[in-house]
Amino acid sequence: VNRRYPILRKEQNWYVTTIGGREGYIHSSKVALDRGVPVMMYHHFLKENELGRFKNVSTTMTDTQFANEMKYLKDKKYETISTADLLRFMRNEITLPAYSIVLTFDDGLLSTREYAYPILKNYGFQATQFLITYRNEYSPAEQLFNYNDLQALSKQDMDYMKDVFTYESHTYNLHDMIGNKGKMLLIPYHDVVEDLKRSLTFIPNATAFAYPFGQYNANIIYAVKEAGFTMAFSTKPGYNNPHDDIYQIKRLYSDQQTSLAQFKKMVSPFAQ
Numbered sequence: 149v150n151r152r153y154p155i156l157r158k159e160q161n162w163y164v165t166t167i168g169g170r171e172g173y174i175h176s177s178k179v180a181l182d183r184g185v186p187v188m189m190y191h192h193f194l195k196e197n198e199l200g201r202f203k204n205v206s207t208t209m210t211d212t213q214f215a216n217e218m219k220y221l222k223d224k225k226y227e228t229i230s231t232a233d234l235l236r237f238m239r240n241e242i243t244l245p246a247y248s249i250v251l252t253f254d255d256g257l258l259s260t261r262e263y264a265y266p267i268l269k270n271y272g273f274q275a276t277q278f279l280i281t282y283r284n285e286y287s288p289a290e291q292l293f294n295y296n297d298l299q300a301l302s303k304q305d306m307d308y309m310k311d312v313f314t315y316e317s318h319t320y321n322l323h324d325m326i327g328n329k330g331k332m333l334l335i336p337y338h339d340v341v342e343d344l345k346r347s348l349t350f351i352p353n354a355t356a357f358a359y360p361f362g363q364y365n366a367n368i369i370y371a372v373k374e375a376g377f378t379m380a381f382s383t384k385p386g387y388n389n390p391h392d393d394i395y396q397i398k399r400l401y402s403d404q405q406t407s408l409a410q411f412k413k414m415v416s417p418f419a420q
Contacts, residue, residue: 150225150246152182154390180418184387185234187250188415189399190214193263198295206403207254211263217402217411218267221249226415228273231316231356234397235379240390246417251275252381252399254318254358256284258291258299261309268312277301277313278358278381281350282321316356317377320347323360330363337367344375356381369395 153165153174162173191207193214202208221228226247229237234250236242251268253260256279268275283300291302306315320343324331332340348354355378359368362383372380372395379394386398402411413420 152243152246153179154243182246182389182417183419184389184392184417185229185237185244185248185250186387186415186417187234187252187381187397187399189381189383189401190251190253190260190264191255192257192298193259194295195263200296204404206401209402209404211267213402213404213406214264215267216408218271218273220408220412221273221415222271228275230274230314231276231379234388235356235394238379238388238390238392238394238397248417249415252358253277253313255280255298255323256301256315256318258287258293258301258305259295260313261301261305262293265309265312273312275313276316276356277306278316278318278356279347279351280318280321280323280360281347285350314353315351316354316358317344317347317351318358319343319360320350325361330359330361332360332368333363333365337371340368340371341374344371344377348376355379359383 156164156166156171161176163176163179165172165174190209192202193209193211194202196210196212224247226249227245229244229248229250231250233242233244237244251273253264253275256277260277284302284306287300287302289302289304291299319332322332322343326334357372357377358381379397381397381399384396384398385400388397400414402414
């Protein structure tokens, strides 16, 4: 239970796997096919009565919905996996428990301090924040939460939450849309690399990157590699398996319309 085993081949109704360097046979009726590790993507959190202009915005979720999702993961004994362990899994260096999940938060917003952090801490979960570091660098240290605004975490907030969150890059200051295209796609290659390297001056231990608005091309992937990142996260839906592209990691998200039943299906390690 709660184990992943590699499939070497199938012989009639038997899966052939390897355990301790020896081949073993498992009847197909006794196991489910693993579809890969889910990575959840979150952004902004508000209470129901605070939603206002964020009502039905796909990147905003109520604190109650988030609490219910995290309670389900805890009740089902999910393990929250670091991006570093996900990388090792995708490189086929380690195996992970079947009930593994990666929790990611884009944009480095103050609402994660207000609503996500206490819940994650209570359950002993770990998670990753992808920061637009220019915004965090200039965010005031002592700031009160204003639900009408999108506020960035300060360095002080980041230090306060480091028992739960690791911090990775979402660019230094390229998280902008020009028309319907992300700024990253419209500026010279060298400028992209320089921006990404600059983000690392604020979070020098960062090794993972998330593409703004999920927009990227082959050039952007090269820039991410050149800047020194070992993995990158997209917004393409799906699950992640050994030998998948570590610069196009897939993610899932739930919004205000997502029911808990839909979330349970989404995070299940096997299709239901």
